[in-house]
Amino acid sequence: MQPGTECYGGRVSESPGLRARKKERTRDAIGDAAVSLFLEHGFDHVSVNDIAAAAEISKPTLFRYFPTKEDLVLHRFADHQGEAARVVRDRTAGVGPVAALHRHFRAGLDRRDPVTGLSDHPEVVAFHRLVFTTPSLAGRLMRYQIEDEEALADALGEGVRARLLAAQVLAVQRVLARSNWQKIADGRTAHDVHPEAVTDADQAFDRLR
Amino acid sequence: MQPGTECYGGRVSESPGLRARKKERTRDAIGDAAVSLFLEHGFDHVSVNDIAAAAEISKPTLFRYFPTKEDLVLHRFADHQGEAARVVRDRTAGVGPVAALHRHFRAGLDRRDPVTGLSDHPEVVAFHRLVFTTPSLAGRLMRYQIEDEEALADALGEGVRARLLAAQVLAVQRVLARSNWQKIADGRTAHDVHPEAVTDADQAFDRLR
DNA sequence: GGTACCTGGTTGCATTTTTAACCCGGTAAC
DNA sequence: GTTACCGGGTTAAAAATGCAACCAGGTACC
Numbered sequence: 001m002q003p004g005t006e007c008y009g010g011r012v013s014e015s016p017g018l019r020a021r022k023k024e025r026t027r028d029a030i031g032d033a034a035v036s037l038f039l040e041h042g043f044d045h046v047s048v049n050d051i052a053a054a055a056e057i058s059k060p061t062l063f064r065y066f067p068t069k070e071d072l073v074l075h076r077f078a079d080h081q082g083e084a085a086r087v088v089r090d091r092t093a094g095v096g097p098v099a100a101l102h103r104h105f106r107a108g109l110d111r112r113d114p115v116t117g118l119s120d121h122p123e124v125v126a127f128h129r130l131v132f133t134t135p136s137l138a139g140r141l142m143r144y145q146i147e148d149e150e151a152l153a154d155a156l157g158e159g160v161r162a163r164l165l166a167a168q169v170l171a172v173q174r175v176l177a178r179s180n181w182q183k184i185a186d187g188r189t190a191h192d193v194h195p196e197a198v199t200d201a202d203q204a205f206d207r208l209r
Numbered sequence: 210m211q212p213g214t215e216c217y218g219g220r221v222s223e224s225p226g227l228r229a230r231k232k233e234r235t236r237d238a239i240g241d242a243a244v245s246l247f248l249e250h251g252f253d254h255v256s257v258n259d260i261a262a263a264a265e266i267s268k269p270t271l272f273r274y275f276p277t278k279e280d281l282v283l284h285r286f287a288d289h290q291g292e293a294a295r296v297v298r299d300r301t302a303g304v305g306p307v308a309a310l311h312r313h314f315r316a317g318l319d320r321r322d323p324v325t326g327l328s329d330h331p332e333v334v335a336f337h338r339l340v341f342t343t344p345s346l347a348g349r350l351m352r353y354q355i356e357d358e359e360a361l362a363d364a365l366g367e368g369v370r371a372r373l374l375a376a377q378v379l380a381v382q383r384v385l386a387r388s389n390w391q392k393i394a395d396g397r398t399a400h401d402v403h404p405e406a407v408t409d410a411d412q413a414f415d416r417l418r
Numbered sequence: 419g420g421t422a423c424c425t426g427g428t429t430g431c432a433t434t435t436t437t438a439a440c441c442c443g444g445t446a447a448c
Numbered sequence: 449g450t451t452a453c454c455g456g457g458t459t460a461a462a463a464a465t466g467c468a469a470c471c472a473g474g475t476a477c478c
Contacts, residue, residue, distance in 0.1 A: 017466085017467085018265065018266070018267060018465090018466060018467085019433075019434080019465080019466055019467080021265075022265070022434095022465090022466090023434085047454085047455065047456085048455080048456065048457085049454095049455085049456095056227065056230075056231070057227075057435080057436090058227060058435065058436050058437070059456095059457085059458095060435080060436080060437085060457090060458075060459085061434080061435055061436075063456090063457065063458080064434085064435085067457095068456085068457085069455095069456065069457090226436085226437085227435090227436065227437085228435085228436055228437080228463075228464080231435095231436090231464090232464085235464095256424085256425060256426085257425075257426065257427085258424095258425080258426095266465080266466085267465065267466050267467070268426095268427085268428095268466095269427090269428075269429085269465080269466075269467085270464080270465055270466075272426090272427060272428075273464085273465085276427095277426080277427085278425095278426065278427090
């Protein structure tokens with residue numbers, strides 16, 4: 001008879017399951033609480049105890065989700081980690097790697113993705129300022145970029161040429177994002193900046209080939 | 210030096226602690242989800258799986274909080290368990306037990322406590338109907354009342370006289386509550402019924418001495 | 419009269435979380 | 449200069465939870 005084939009009301013191969021859902025929600029709660037507190041009081045004036053209390057979890061739990069205090073801020077970048085490498089690997093046949101990356105960056109521009117620096121949502125702007133004016137954060141951000149660079153290099157091939165290209169691509173993206181962010185920080189709107197951001201990107205990526 | 214005397218930001222002897230707070234909230238979430246589903250679809254047309262899903266917990270967890278399906282409804286009565294006994298034990302010196310219970314019931318009337326039957330909130334009314342028209346619920350409710358009766362008897366003293374008085378007091382409270390509920394079910398408002406509820410209670414408790 | 423399924427309720431085990439410690443470096447008091 | 453506190457980060461044990469099974473009783477199908 002092979003009893004007990006199923007239980008638990010639902011379908012067979014369904015949603016991520018209760019455990020996974022709660023984990024994700026907890027992670028979001030911690031990250032959101034942290035960023036919101038940091039924006040309000042500054043990175044150094046908020047202790048991890050404060051964050052744990054605001055997110056209603058214990059301190060060890062906090063550190064099980066985020067290895068360091070810095071990562072509480074940088075997870076928003078970390079979530080995009082390896083994206084460039086993925087774009088190269090998953091590009092449609094016949095498209096060059098640089099072209100694929102160009103297209104992807106352009107798409108980010110169009111949807112005002114914060115990583116392109118072209119978002120004028122007040123929270124995003126404040127968030128960028130927080131990151132780039134807090135030394136320990138900017139420092140740790142570099143580490144993420146290095147890892148990202150290595151992943152991209154591996155996706156591009158082997159040898160020095162791949163490594164060189166990867167470094168250049170990411171450098172270009174950083175410069176573009178920083179330029180966009182600067183213009184927004186000067187008070188212009190994303191809509192206004194968008195055209196020149198696109199031509200800047202086009203020029204930069206073209207020069208990369 | 211006796212190191213590590215304290216940690217964890219807050220005060221020393223403080224709020225109930227994270228664990229206890231979350232437990233209470235989970236319990237509330239389960240109970241509220243259950244009652245709300247029962248009111249909407251009826252006791253028999255909602256499975257414990259549905260409730261667990263709505264409360265976002267697993268079935269074993271549900272049964273760790275509530276021993277049976279019926280208790281998902283009756284916890285609202287169970288939370289008041291032993292209240293009569295407590296009132297008698299904690300009464301101010303010089304006040305007779307019946308007088309203390311009388312005063313307590315009167316206070317419940319004044320604040321429209323649902324257990325007095327004098328609440329006209331639609332949800333409370335529907336809840337009462339749910340309980341009294343579902344046999345298995347009414348049955349289990351009796352069990353609670355018996356336990357309550359024994360606790361009250363113990364608080365009143367020993368022997369048959371205490372036991373008799375306890376039974377009579379609780380019987381009186383049930384009759385009063387049911388009478389109030391009936392009037393509300395007929396469409397009258399709690400404010401309107403309140404005066405006669407008070408005089409009914411006064412008469413009943415006076416006759417008890 | 420088997421078969422398959424549903425419901426209330428339970429069980430063993432793996433995972434997650436809380437708790438209360440602790441470590442180490444800094445810093446302010448005295 | 450040592451005492452005390454605070455900050456980031458870790459640890460071990462105990463509690464809570466999720467998961468996947470299971471059981472017993474009912475019901476409907478064929």
